[in-house]
Amino acid sequence: MRGPGRLQAESRLWGYLFLLGLLALWEVLARAEMVNTLLFPRVSLILTYLGKLLTAGDILAQVAISLARSLSAYLIAALFAISLGIVMGYYRVVYEVVEPFMEMLRPMPIVALIPVIILFLGLGWQMKVFIIFLACVWPILLNTIDGVRGIDAVLVHTARTLGASPMQLLRYVILPAALPVIVTGLRISVATSLILMVISEMIGGMNGIGFFILNAQRKMRVLDMFAGIIILGGIGYLFNFLFRLASNRLIHWHLGMTRLTRR
Amino acid sequence: MRKLWVYLLRTLLFALCVAAWELGARGNPELTEFFPPLSLIFPTAVQSIAQGELPRHLGSSLATFLKAYALAAFIGLTGGVLLGRWRWLFHLFEPPIELLRPLPTPAMIPIAILIFGIDESMRIAITVYACTWPILLNTIDGVRGAEPVLIHTAHTFGASERQLLLKVILRAASPQMVTGLRISLGIALILVVTSEMIAAVDGIGFYILETARNFEVAEMFGAVLVLALLGYLLNKTFVSLEGRAMAWYYGSKKREAR
Amino acid sequence: MPLLEVRNLRHTYRDAKRGDVLAIRDLSFSVNQGEFISLVGPSGCGKTTMLMCLAGLLRPSQGVVLLDGQAVAGPPDNLILVFQEYNKSLMPWRTVLQNISFGLEIKKLTFPEGNRHHLERLLKVVGLSDFAGRYPWELSGGMQQRVAIARALACKPEILLMDEPFGSVDAQMRFELEDSLLMLWQEFAITILFVTHDIDEAIYLSDRVLVSGRRPSEIVEERAVGLRRPRDQVRTRSHPEFVEHRTRIYEMMRTFSEQSPA
Numbered sequence: 001m002r003g004p005g006r007l008q009a010e011s012r013l014w015g016y017l018f019l020l021g022l023l024a025l026w027e028v029l030a031r032a033e034m035v036n037t038l039l040f041p042r043v044s045l046i047l048t049y050l051g052k053l054l055t056a057g058d059i060l061a062q063v064a065i066s067l068a069r070s071l072s073a074y075l076i077a078a079l080f081a082i083s084l085g086i087v088m089g090y091y092r093v094v095y096e097v098v099e100p101f102m103e104m105l106r107p108m109p110i111v112a113l114i115p116v117i118i119l120f121l122g123l124g125w126q127m128k129v130f131i132i133f134l135a136c137v138w139p140i141l142l143n144t145i146d147g148v149r150g151i152d153a154v155l156v157h158t159a160r161t162l163g164a165s166p167m168q169l170l171r172y173v174i175l176p177a178a179l180p181v182i183v184t185g186l187r188i189s190v191a192t193s194l195i196l197m198v199i200s201e202m203i204g205g206m207n208g209i210g211f212f213i214l215n216a217q218r219k220m221r222v223l224d225m226f227a228g229i230i231i232l233g234g235i236g237y238l239f240n241f242l243f244r245l246a247s248n249r250l251i252h253w254h255l256g257m258t259r260l261t262r263r
Numbered sequence: 264m265r266k267l268w269v270y271l272l273r274t275l276l277f278a279l280c281v282a283a284w285e286l287g288a289r290g291n292p293e294l295t296e297f298f299p300p301l302s303l304i305f306p307t308a309v310q311s312i313a314q315g316e317l318p319r320h321l322g323s324s325l326a327t328f329l330k331a332y333a334l335a336a337f338i339g340l341t342g343g344v345l346l347g348r349w350r351w352l353f354h355l356f357e358p359p360i361e362l363l364r365p366l367p368t369p370a371m372i373p374i375a376i377l378i379f380g381i382d383e384s385m386r387i388a389i390t391v392y393a394c395t396w397p398i399l400l401n402t403i404d405g406v407r408g409a410e411p412v413l414i415h416t417a418h419t420f421g422a423s424e425r426q427l428l429l430k431v432i433l434r435a436a437s438p439q440m441v442t443g444l445r446i447s448l449g450i451a452l453i454l455v456v457t458s459e460m461i462a463a464v465d466g467i468g469f470y471i472l473e474t475a476r477n478f479e480v481a482e483m484f485g486a487v488l489v490l491a492l493l494g495y496l497l498n499k500t501f502v503s504l505e506g507r508a509m510a511w512y513y514g515s516k517k518r519e520a521r
Numbered sequence: 522m523p524l525l526e527v528r529n530l531r532h533t534y535r536d537a538k539r540g541d542v543l544a545i546r547d548l549s550f551s552v553n554q555g556e557f558i559s560l561v562g563p564s565g566c567g568k569t570t571m572l573m574c575l576a577g578l579l580r581p582s583q584g585v586v587l588l589d590g591q592a593v594a595g596p597p598d599n600l601i602l603v604f605q606e607y608n609k610s611l612m613p614w615r616t617v618l619q620n621i622s623f624g625l626e627i628k629k630l631t632f633p634e635g636n637r638h639h640l641e642r643l644l645k646v647v648g649l650s651d652f653a654g655r656y657p658w659e660l661s662g663g664m665q666q667r668v669a670i671a672r673a674l675a676c677k678p679e680i681l682l683m684d685e686p687f688g689s690v691d692a693q694m695r696f697e698l699e700d701s702l703l704m705l706w707q708e709f710a711i712t713i714l715f716v717t718h719d720i721d722e723a724i725y726l727s728d729r730v731l732v733s734g735r736r737p738s739e740i741v742e743e744r745a746v747g748l749r750r751p752r753d754q755v756r757t758r759s760h761p762e763f764v765e766h767r768t769r770i771y772e773m774m775r776t777f778s779e780q781s782p783a
Contacts, residue, residue: 011354019358039377097272107494109452111460112468112487115475119297119483154609161576161602162624162676172627176614194367202369203460203472210369214461217373225377229370236365253614257658 041222050227059212063231066208069125070197073132077193078186081137085144085182086174095145106142110135111199118204128200128208135196136189143185147178180254183247190243194236209235299481308485317486320470321493323383324455327466331387332451335394336444342395343402343443347436348428353403368393368454372461381462390454397450398443405439406432438512441505448501452494522590523551524712525575525600525680530584532570544570545581550731550740552680552714557706559715559723561770562733568716572684575714576602588680598628599679605688607666611657617668618644618653624676640675646705647671663694667701674705680712687722696754699726703752720774724748724766725757732770734777742773 023043029035030042053059088095114131121127151174159173201210209232216224248255281301288300295303311317346353372389379385409432417431459468467490474483506513530548533541544567552558562568573579575586577596586593588600601624604610611620622640624630632639644650647667657665666686673681686702687695703726706713717723723730724746732742744766748757757763 011351012357014351015354015356015358018355019362022359093269093272096269097276100273101276104495105491107449107452107498108491109449109456109494111453111457112471112490114460115472115483116487119475119480152606152609154604154606155612157573157576157578157602158604158610159623159627160578160596161600162672163596163598163628165627168627172623173612176612179614191367195369198367198369199457202372203457213370213373217376222377225373229366229374232370233362233366236367240365251614253656256656257613260658 039222046223046226049223050230053227059231062207062209062212063235066197066201066210069128069208070132070193073129074136074189074193077133077136077189078140081140082144082182085141086148086170089145089148090174106138110196114200114203123204123206127204128197131200132193132196135192139188139192140182140185144178144182147181148174150181151177180251183251187243187247190239194239198232296478297480299484304481304484307481308488311482311485317470317489320465320467321489323465324459324467327383327386327390328451328455331390331455332394332447334387335391335447335451336398338391339395339398339443340402340440343399344406347403347406348432364396369457372458376462386455386458386463389458390451393454394447394451397446401439401443402436405436409435438509441509445501445505448497524554524589525552525714526587527551527575528585528587530571530574530581530586532574532581546739548739552712555710555712556729557713557715557727558729558731559717559727560731560733561717561720561723563718563735563774569684572602572682572716576600576682600682601673601676601678602682603669603673603684603686605685607662607669610669611665613656613658616654616656617649620657620668621672621675623672628676630676643671643675646708647701663690663698666690666698670702670705674709677709678711680714683713683715685717700754702726720767720770721758724763725752730766730770732773741777742770744769
């Protein structure tokens with residue numbers, strides 16, 4: 001029997017073979033010197049170099065520096081944006097007063113502020129944390145506001161008729177009800193934090209994985225560059241994976257509900 | 264009455280911010296080098312616009328932006344329709360997409376420099392790369408998510424594959440396509456500015472970084488404000504065009520929510 | 522002294538398009554301890570607004586609501602309102618059991634027989650013992666409404682206000698829910714104010730039926746229902762007294778809807 005699951009697994013297999021084929025093509029072209037191997041060394045060379053780099057461990061220190069920056073900025077942004085978003089989502093007056101300012105500031109490309117922030121905070125970690133923080137705030141803030149505003153009045157009324165105080169309302173109703181939408185914002189910001197981590201290290205950095213990659217390119221240490229990019233991709237993959245794991249636990253009820261209603 | 268209060272509070276808040284900047288800068292003359300008062304920034308910004316330096320850099324950035332955005336839209340939309348419509352093609356490209364997707368896009372800048380050098384083609388390439396993702400993935404979602412009943416209906420009316428694609432699937436997927444295009448708008452601006460800061464000799468990103476390095480702070484703030492205005496206008500234009508083109512979609516959504 | 526007394530209640534709300542809308546005009550009635558009382562009126566006659574005022578969720582423009590002789594200012598402790606939209610009033614992130622225990626957690630109530638035992642008995646009474654660990658969105662509409670009712674009853678309120686609770690379930694389920702509600706009403710010895718636009722349902726359930734006219738609402742008729750309890754879906758509904766009540770209320774509502782301009 002050929003079930004749909006088996007069919008899918010089979011076609012995914014073709015996809016992986018296709019991917020392997022592409023990498024093999026690169027390897028062959030590089031071996032045949034049909035591409036400039038100064039720019040694109042053999043895949044096998046890159047991979048063995050990556051292994052050496054990881055076992056030597058110096059690169060891990062750079063990664064740790066970068067992660068400390070992006071994680072701390074992300075957490076501060078989440079805390080700040082969720083609290084502000086709840087206030088703005090719940091009190092219509094606050095939202096109406098602040099909304100035009102948000103609309104004005106939001107399309108501002110945060111990277112343009114990097115030189116400004118360098119002037120004020122220097123080239124150290126404070127500048128990078130602040131930049132990442134600024135960029136991560138937006139998705140979480142906007143989603144929190146949406147989530148809170150989208151809560152049905154009947155739910156709030158029900159909790160109140162059952163005797164919930166304002167604090168209980170926040171804790172037992174507003175926060176859990178808005179959580180699925182907040183999580184969407186948190187997920188977007190995971191990617192944002194990594195992007196701004198790399199950019200801030202490239203523009204105003206002396207260490208960290210972003211600086212490592214750009215510096216390797218400038219010094220034409222192409223193996224370092226490719227290895228660094230692969231490591232960065234690994235971090236991105238890991239972050240996505242961990243986030244999905246956490247959010248599946250946090251809002252598993254919502255996933256079940258949407259799966260059911262979609263049928 | 265309520266509306267009036269909101270307007271009043273808004274104006275007050277705005278005035279407060281402006282006043283805080285102005286007075287804060289004037290109160291600390293030793294800081295003027297970093298933190299000039301607004302009343303100094305505006306004349307300087309106007310001057311740099313009049314001298315043609317800021318418009319030249321802005322024009323260069325805008326040209327890069329438009330070329331890259333158009334190219335990304337073309338690649339993302341056509342690629343998305345193909346991958347969304349043909350399952351086997353999607354499965355073929357899924358693993359490479361999954362491999363590349365989690366990589367923060369600016370990490371590709373060094374590779375782009377290797378291939379294209381540091382002229383405009385590099386900036387276009389990296390911007391296209393970053394912008395294509397949301398358009399591509401949203402289009403795939405939209406095409407795959409097209410209501411089967413709609414497709415069956417078109418089939419019973421005897422629609423050919425071409426007609427089905429043009430008259431039904433593209434329309435049904437357009438809300439997601441537009442979403443992708445809107446997300447990419449902001450990303451394009453970010454990548455243009457970033458790549459100009461990292462490797463360029465013109466463009467607004469280069470200008471901002473250069474003025475900051477030379478401590479021409481008023482010029483720098485002027486450029487930042489102009490860039491913010493550009494982002495705002497681009498977004499506004501997009502949203503108003505979207506509102507017009509997608510009126511049927513938002514109308515049906517509103518109806519559903521009731 | 523009546524348990525709940527409504528005196529000269531009046532409420533207008535502001536609508537962006539239509540300006541000030543008069544939802545309730547000068548409404549007065551009272552509910553006695555232990556009574557099952559229904560209020561019927563055409564849809565959209567300000568009934569939900571009235572219930573929100575009674576439950577302390579909305580401040581009326583004029584008039585007072587007295588509960589046990591005390592003016593209602595916020596949501597009172599011994600009164601709970603059950604909404605028609607059970608799908609919106611249940612918390613999708615809580616299981617059936619957790620939903621039912623919500624009020625207990627909020628009010629920090631403890632029962633002498635143990636909260637767990639209290640809740641399990643309640644689940645049994647509403648016939649949901651097998652669904653304690655399920656989520657509300659996994660249940661049918663009728664079951665969801667039973668969860669909402671059980672959640673309100675779990676706090677042992679003195680009075681339950683119900684806003685067309687069976688308005689969006691099918692006819693068969695509706696009969697079952699009506700009978701289980703009557704059973705619960707007797708078992709818990711509480712007072713129920715039931716709002717509906719279904720005349721038959723009002724007569725079938727109640728000791729007393731209040732009839733309101735079109736918006737803006739006021740009581741235009743009051744009928745005491747002397748039908749024997751326990752009631753029976755077939756026999757009670759075909760009883761001559763039942764038919765007479767229905768005819769009278771129907772005529773009343775028709776007259777009033779003809780009189781006032783639409």
